[in-house]
Amino acid sequence: MNFIPVNTPLFEGNEKKYLNECIDTGWISSEGNFVKKFEEDFAKYSQQQYGIAVSNGSVAIDLAIRAMKEHYNWHDNDEVIMPTFTIISCAQSIIYNKLKPIFVDCDPLTFNIDVNLIEQAITKKTKAIMVVHIYGLPSDMEPILNLAKKHNLKIIEDSAEVHGQEYQFPKTAIKKKCGSFGEVSTFSFYANKHITCGEGGMILTSDPKLAKKCQYLRNLCFGENRFVHEDLGWNFRMSNLQGAVGLAQFEQLEKFITKKKAIGKLYQELLKNIPALLPIESTPYADNHYWVFSIVLNDEVKFDAKYAMKILHDNGIGTRPFFYPMHIQPIIKKLALNDDVNRKTSEKIYQRGFYIPTGLGITQEQQLIVAKKIEELFK
Template sequence: MIPFVDLRSQYRSIKDEIDTAVLKVLDSTQFILGNEVAALELEFANYCQASFGVALNTGTSALHLALLAAGIGAGDEVITIPMTFIATTAAICYTGATSVFVDIDPLTYTIDVTQIEAAITPKTRAILPVHLYGQPADMDPILDIARRHQLIVIEDAAQAHGAEYKGRRVGSIGDIGCFSFYPGKNLGAYGEGGMAVTNNPEYDRKMRMLRDWGQERRYHHVLKGYNYRMDGIQGAILRVKMQYIEAWTEARIACAANYDRLLAESGLVLPIAQPHNRHVYHVYALRSPNRDALQQSLQAQEIQTGIHYPIPVHLQPSYADLGYKLGDFPHSELVASQELSLPLYPELTIESQTQVAKAVLSAIS
């Protein structure tokens, strides 16, 4: 069996360091926030080329608090894409604001910047681009539009740790960047976790209060807050993993390049990394008009795959109240019907990659 993600192999490769770090937290009894989490905030913010990092319990919480810190609330509109994990829209909903969708670019699968201005109304307060699959969105036009219309830019970088746009790390390009440390992410915890990064000290201050019941100091509740704090054990685990993220990212990029070579004559639509981007390949997302049959064939050969994502958010029953219908976002709908993610992780051997590629070629022939 070739798994889609092999978390066990990664753990075994750093087991001694992880175990030592966890035991250190257990001995310190700093189970919530604490020194390890504070150190992670500094290290991860520095990695993202940002001034501040706020460690949280999930990436969804990062999006939620980023929106709240930026003043987004009931009656506001936030422009984003429907081709994303549902958390992007859920976080907007949590604030009382409304998601306004625009379609994706058919090559990069990130927000089509040519459609943003037409979606702006007097209620628009923010643009929320998603760096989908590890590919940075086209940030310069987004920032230009935001400046001209006095809008906030919040980056959903949940799948894009270490990705770069024209030499700049994602997350620090807009006003606030939001990351997930879900176990399968490029930088994953051994449980839930997230981080918001920013260069704005006021946003940092607000998010720190909001994650901890709105407290400015203990029992002084300035804001209506939440319990979104990161566990000390997750902070310690992520600090160990931070030492390897660049090596792991380069391994992902090399794996994707190998798939590109092996599948070049397949006739499938392969992922395209823009020349000015560092695409970090959270997933290797190819497209096939016979996606389901291809997936079944690979499964029969004991090769696990994923689909990211089979139903765009605008067609999900839970967000039918937004008023969208089939056909409103054709590029998102096409990708959703064709996308298949192949196994890709730093520990995936060249032999396994070759086996996967041969299985793909055999299935489509």
């Protein structure tokens, strides 16, 4: 049996055609037309006015927070509330910009930030709430937006794991795209995302001044006199080659979402009898898009996630661990940014949780093999 990786991307649209166009015309740098079209189309689809394509999703957050800090005149050590259950990029970008991350525990079913714990984390120094949509389900945005309005806070939205996902307001049934809620919203196009160009990322905003600031910082702060610099930025540009692949992938997004839902539905049926928490299929505000298919072992299971992943790997099945919570990261302790607040939910699901192969390139036959090997774990 061939090893089944945790992710296999799918390229069956215009990827080769657009790449060949880049090569044939010589437009391979960030100046090419594919980047601009990808920015415009993705922003419009996501219900924002401006798209700023960058080299990856992590730098998208770096740049977005730098732009917001300067635009809103935030000071060093001002605070940004964020989930503890997420990737290091989110906390890192806050820290790099000399702000302080305030970590909030996650909901035990959706793994998104627990909206009931946010308000108690707000202080006079709080400037923003960073929302990170986890594993294919949106955070519960309505109460978060209400808190932001009540306390005059900005929203930073990391939508890396929810391309094309929608949030439906329960009372009005109005739907909005994930990526449309933030003063700035960011996306990643890493190889395991719904849309990929290998790496790549995008910042979305509807504020023209923030958009202009992001474009300026992305491009080494070049001004009217090209090599005269009034500020320091980065070279975070996306190449036209990346833009070509990204645009071709974006053209297939709705098809990809349909396939992801089918992958999740099949796993739900195949694994319904194992002693574990599977992803919830829906909430009052969204259906699961199954960016990944997670498994959290029940308390009575004698082994932990680390053991399960080793056995599955030895049997030819790729897996990934859950996020290691931010508040117990060694670097966070080293920087004295941790505290004594109880965040046991995120710690528990890290110990008990992992996810299994769900890439767009997976076949039903491979899913059957994965499910069989997982069932054998519990015998």
